[in-house]
Amino acid sequence: MKKIFAGATALAAFFTTAVAFADQPRPWQWRFQEAATGIMEQIEWFERYTLWFIIPITLLVLALLGWCIFRFRASVNPVPSRTSHNTLIEVIWTVGPVVILLFLAIPSFQLLTAQYTPPEEPKLTIKATGNQWNWDYEYQVEEPLSFNSALLADDARAAAGKEDLGVFPRLLAVDNEVVVPVDTTVRVLVTAADVMHAFAMPAFGVKTDAVPGRVNEIWFKAKKEGLYYGQCSELCGKDHAYMPIAIRVVSDAQYNTWFTAAKTDLNGANKALMAAVDGNRNVAAAGN
Incomplete structure (x- = not known):
């Protein structure tokens, strides 16, 4: 049993190595290829990082659209609001995106700088x-x-x-x-x-x-x-x-x-x- 287990482990390690130490497009692939450089690892991290902003914002906008469609449809709101100004809302939709863009811009510029700055003189x-x-x-x-x-x-x-x-x-x-x-x-x-x-x-x-x-x-x-x-x-x-x-x-x-x-x-x-x-x-x- 030990010999069988050792053989299976070696075989599994071989196939794992074969996949990990080379890459190519795969049928129906929807994610990045496995990173083979430090820059690609940073790109993968930045992609995961941006999803923490993209997904909540997308869900929030979708929820707001759904709420507006349901709450302000003509059958229940025959007389539409004529509100033209709301200071709090305008501050939120101005400051909020600016803060989010800063959180995205700083690591984005760091990644861009790394892509154009080799860590050493190329050999x-x-x-x-x-x-x-x-x-x-x-x-x-x-x-x-x-x-x-x-x-x-x-x-x-x-x-x-x-x-x-x-x-x-x-x-x-x-x-x-x-x-x-x-x-x-x-x-x-x-x-x-x-x-x-x-x-x-x-x-x-x-x-x-x-x-x-x-x-x-x-x-x-x-x-x-x-x-x-x-x-x-x-x-x-x-x-x-x-x-x-x-x-x-x-x-x-x-x-x-x-x-x-x-x-x-x-x-x-x-x-x-x-x-x-x-x-x-x-x-x-x-x-x-």
């Missing part, structure tokens, strides 16, 4: 250029690495070793993922080569427009290893829906190995990295 800078309908990435280091990332065609899955739709979903999987090290502040310079696009990664809490002739800057610091998916979020033409973004977060050692190999053989480096990640997953599944 890695990547330029992302949106095209109709794919992304060009350039690692801006001493020896730059550049590659294109496009939607993975169904007939190319086998050759790429990406046949598992659970890990590489249809319409989200790409041929070449962006690879970054975990717990590292990454700067992303976002622009476009033709029309407006938008670089969005929900689990990281980042989203910015890609505008031709302009460079916008965002940053993230992923705290969990895994494969994360986003999409272009600006209507950019007929294939806008087929312009995914995929970022793979790995350990420092895995990133360094991948980057060194990718300079001469990107496909080989990607496959080697996938094998290393799958190997770690198999070890976790075995409970070792």
Whole structure:
């Protein structure tokens, strides 16, 4: 019995880890993806915080509307009031919203400041250029690495070793993922080569427009290893829906190995990295 329980615990831990350490859109999803960065955690907190104001205000307005409809309907109030001034009511509906807006504005500005203020100087800078309908990435280091990332065609899955739709979903999987090290502040310079696009990664809490002739800057610091998916979020033409973004977060050692190999053989480096990640997953599944 103890062995069965230990095996079940290890298996449960594996699946829990698989879900927690990567995220992607889910069918009928109505909440945020699981946060993978500190900024996304702050966004989730702010959303819960605002609901403490939004829900009571919505219920209050609904109740007042219902009361007015019932209390002042024509059948019971044939002669309407001609009141044009009430100092107390005017003070309440002026001061009340101002106080509420202050409670919303202060944490909102704090979050906005954090989104544009990295906690440290970014250790890695990547330029992302949106095209109709794919992304060009350039690692801006001493020896730059550049590659294109496009939607993975169904007939190319086998050759790429990406046949598992659970890990590489249809319409989200790409041929070449962006690879970054975990717990590292990454700067992303976002622009476009033709029309407006938008670089969005929900689990990281980042989203910015890609505008031709302009460079916008965002940053993230992923705290969990895994494969994360986003999409272009600006209507950019007929294939806008087929312009995914995929970022793979790995350990420092895995990133360094991948980057060194990718300079001469990107496909080989990607496959080697996938094998290393799958190997770690198999070890976790075995409970070792």
